[in-house]
Amino acid sequence: MRIPRWKSLSGALFRVLAVWLVSSVTLLVLAALLPDFRLQSANGDSLTRTALTAALGAGVFGLLGAVVWPLLVRALLLVPALVLGLLVFFLNGSLLLLALDLIPEGRGQAAPQTAVIVAAVMSAASSATSAFLAVRNDEAYHRRLVRLAGRRHGRAARRPATPGTVFLQLDGLGHDLLCRATAGERPLMPTAARWRGGSHRLTPWRTDWSSQTGASQLALLHGSNEDVPAFRWYEKETGTLVVSNRPSSAAALQRRAIARTGDGGLLAYDGASRGNLFSGGADQVALVMSVAARRGRYNRSRAGYFAYFSDPANATRTAVSFVAEVVREIVQSLRTRFRRELPRVKRGGLYPVIRAFATVVERDVVVAAVIGDMLAGRTAVYADLVAYDEVAHHSGPAHRDALQVLRSLDRALALIARAAGHAPRPYRIVLLSDHGQSHGPTFLERYGLSLQNLVRAGCGLPVPRRAGRSPSGAEAREAARAALHRPEEADGPGPGEAAGPGLGERPEPGPAHPVVLASGNLGLVSFPDVPGRITREELDRRHPALLATLANHPGIGFVLVRSAAHGPVVLGPAGAEHRLATGHVIGADPLAPFGAGAADAVRRTDRFPHTADLMINSACDPATGEVHAFEEQIGSHGGLGGAQSHPFLLWPAELSPPVPDGTPLTGAEQVHQVLRRWLAEADGPQLPLASAVDDLRREAPAPEDSSPPGRPPRDKDR
Template identity: 80%
Template sequence: MRTARWKALGGALLRVLAVWAVSSLTLLALAAVLPDFRLQAAGGDSLTRTALTAALGAGAFGLLSALVWPLLVRALLLVPALVLGLLVFFLNGSLLLVALDVMTAGRGRSTPETAVIVAAVMSAASSATSTFLAVRNDEAYRRRLVRLAGRRGRRARAGRGPATPGTVFLQIDGVGHDVLQAATRGEQPLMPTVARWIESSHRLTPWHTDWSSQTGASQLALLHGSNEDLPAFRWYEKETGGLVVSNRPSSAAELQRRAVARTGDEGLLAHDGASRGNLFSGGADQVALVMSVAARRGRRNRSRAGYFAYFSDPANATRTAVSFVADVLREVGQALRSRCRRERPRVKRGGLYPVIRAFATVVERDVVVAAVVGDMLAGRTAVYADLVAYDEVAHHSGPVHRDTHQVLRRLDRCIALIAEAARHAPRPYRVVLLSDHGQSPGATFRDRYGLTLGDLVRAGCGLPVRGKAGRTPSGAEAREAARAALGRPEGPSDGDRRGAQPIVLASGNLGLVSFPDVPGRITREEVDRRYPALLDTLAGHPGIGFVLVRSAAHGPVVLGPDGGEHHLDGGRVIGADPLAPFGPGAAAAVRRTDRFPHVADLMINSVCEPATGAVHAFEEQIGSHGGLGGPQSRPFLLWPAELSPPVADGTPLTGAEQVHQVLRRWLREAHGPHLPVGAGTQRPHREPGSEPGPEPADRFTG
């Protein structure tokens, strides 16, 4: 506590010194350009003496303004506003004349009319400096929002808000269970607010994703109860000849439509809910920065309304703009430091990436947090918000890098701010923290083996391979979010991709291969007939963990190194089980994905190092998620202790659909049986034997 007090005092002192310095330089500049204003004796002074005179004059003016001005304002409260506005200039000029006369030993001289101009310019310069420094100060921002919360809260309480508690679901995108535990341990944890919650008011547990461990699959199920037929972050659909990419507005809208049609339920937030910064709306009427509605055009595009509402406040715009520039410079410096230290693994972080990162870590964060605070002050029943800052930085810096530690600290301050605002809300609030997936470290497939997955597939098919391996674009979520925020069209059109050559796509360390000229799903036998070396090339590569293909004779078959096979329908294993390194739950996860109508012809998962949980992403990411292996499949759920445990018998949570049922139950516990419940609240069907084993750590490795 004492250290924090001294740190705050030091920060305040530095801000005072900065304002003083700017005011002194302003005085020197004005003395150089205004003929009736000087800071030197009649015979002239040295530069040092002139600078000292400017510093003394600026200091005296600032001190008099701080001490005398509040008393003058109080004395002039009865003066009409227009008259007071005119008096401000003359009073400031008078204060400047007094300051010059008292502190500069006769060197400062000015006519009264020039003193008015000098005082006005100095006040503007010092005010701008103070604003610049204040908007970079989290404590000042917190106090401002809390004051706003107090005013709105009093008005809402006067309207007699509901007695039942509201619920805020705050998704910390990409933070795995192990990362959160490490960030909340020790004498000085990275996330002190969350650490206090774990020690006192909240309970922490991991849960396990499906095979597709990425935001699209997890959040669609969390908000809408189903991620059926969502095999990866992006995939090819043969009937249309186009790609579905989870974070594109048109794709997100279609995926949400399919989920609602499948469950018959609008979503988790359909009853007085708000969705902020998500891919999907969850059925909420209040949405901002939601990708599934960003495709709407015209005046009624509510997805971008959150930006307009936030930036209409000049203080918000100033704070976020300054923070945005600072984060761009921070990323440039961090990338340079990484190169100078020759850190490995490493990916390129130039081009537009510093801007994309700052958008995710600053703009989206600030807008989402402000929207959540507003929802709480409005007394909404349920709020679900996604903070993507950590996920974006971890893709390019690594899940446990010092760069991500800084992001975790800032996210903790956001959580503290939301918790503080809850105290002023018209109803009590329960805050549930959760993540949609984790991240697994590791060098990219291209960096480790010198070729991309597309190159490997082409080589196995006997097709020409480029002499120099190209790069697979990153699927990081923030790029499409920035496009939607600016009202820009989606990425390059995928068009109709029907043709003879295979289509190779990547979703973290999960690869998908489709043969567009083959109707339906190609069989293992047909692949062997067309491309005799392909399956052996893929399964035998040291960077490939396993390959899923459907056999006409045996059904779904998982192929691995050294001729290992796992026949999923009958459980028959030939040689070494390719799924064994990925935990006993891997077979159930792969079997479930195999029955999706849009599963790719070949599904490829990279190898995973058992000791470190490292994988090799098929995209340009050194922190990745999308497949099996390592911490990516192990996100967390942190809930208030007064809520019922996620599962009664202690078995681990498996799949985002099951977590959706838990979130539904917690809403019913808060609001009773009167909360509308849709058809999507039924427990999703899973095949026999797909339930996890008795120990959470046994579900997936890492």
């Protein structure tokens, strides 16, 4: 039943007056408690006069917050988003000082540092009051959440009868750990446990060999992860390094997938992409890496920050949580060191800030955007919550620090589920992950030698005395850099490591050293001076000891190399071989410890044009699932072994089963077909395929390509 306009306006007026009253009382209480803040003249005032001063100050502060604050945030979108978060307190305090200056006869005065505190408390009080009153009225609650998510125009009035679908990706959460987190009388994740025990069904699936977000999410959203051999890899023909979570690389990978499939993506019809590496063809994007480097009217990615931070209470709450998370990480890191917990990695430098960005800023902005999408009635929404993955890399997948993050993510799921009840259409919420994480000490920590230096030793090259460390490839690091408007850093071996070109660099002329890269517990070795894949026979002539050195190392499970005589060959210790072309095995099968499907996953990757000359997978303990990352990560993913290859789908029971009973669900491309089928089951209208593809090609110019939007991608990128 539609509420009369007069009643709606009277309710809005009541809420404004109530918030004004609470703000005025808060101002009076703070003036009584804080010595550097007063609302009286030097000669003193009556209680009535002081109350009127407080009401005037609260009213002016509220008016400035409603009018000036959105303009400030819009202007500050030109500066890094993290800088905006750090400026929240200063900006709020400045608005309060301005409001006090506007009070007649100089009655309102505050020290600058006190103004920051007063503004923060007033914003929190007004936000809490507004939220309490809005919850008591469904239409008002709907309107407020739409406003918080930046959906002020038109679409919320549309009420389609067909259900929408929200895909929520818990980045890095494996199937086994989800089962443990949702089990027992007091589960770690009560919302997910309630879904699993009632309305939803749980299905595991197996990733491709490259068990990382770049490969999995590209296939989930765009239907293809062909020629994505790892998180980062070297392309010989251009002499460049591709890193999945960098804006330029993500844009190139998305464009290649669209050209390969001829399809706009999972979200091409009325979709929204939030916090992902790729857009999925969505018209509405926020915090999406593949569009972060765009400029001009087609770039809407940073609008997600404005939509959230345009509410000063949101900005204050997130800024406070951000600071608290930085402190929490420092305390947890020190506790780990004092207790001498092993394994562990260094967690200093900028990591506390990067963690806070992933666990607070990205989470808050993405959740607000998803709620706004539901209240706007969008057909399909895909959002990635990266908080757990970031913390698990540095603390461990099942460490108490990572489990605390899972608990906070479950509260975010509950908030989204509650908001769905106020949406103009029913919503089906699908919870999924893109990969799991495997635990274990790093390769360097366990054996005292990095993969780069092991390759150098096998090639007869000098090995530096001081072991180098490979930087972490966690997804949130580049997201934070993009938010800071920092240029993409060259990613390659560090000083003293195996020399190789960085992003956009070309090999130096003369004898080339191997380029050694890491993707979790998957290593890649390329020889830039050899066109195409080097053969086993040529490699034995150049570096006779290299393959034996790698294959027989106790920390390495197997090595993939291309043989001129036998095609792709997997090498293991003691002369073991698995010839993938024929299935012939010599000695103990080096792929056996990695379970069923390992041979098919390796065989598929071998055919990729940009598979490295050598693909090296670390050893895996079949009993414990322990692996050794070639990066500085004690929770890792990127190769085969352990829980990293086993993500999950938690899907509503009214949807059709992903696969027939007993049939394994293998590969992100197959999961994409399942997600697409679930969207089709809503029987909603679909965007014509050609239109979706044309839109994506127009809006996704190639990185490092000066071609204007609308020009087809260059041949080398196809």
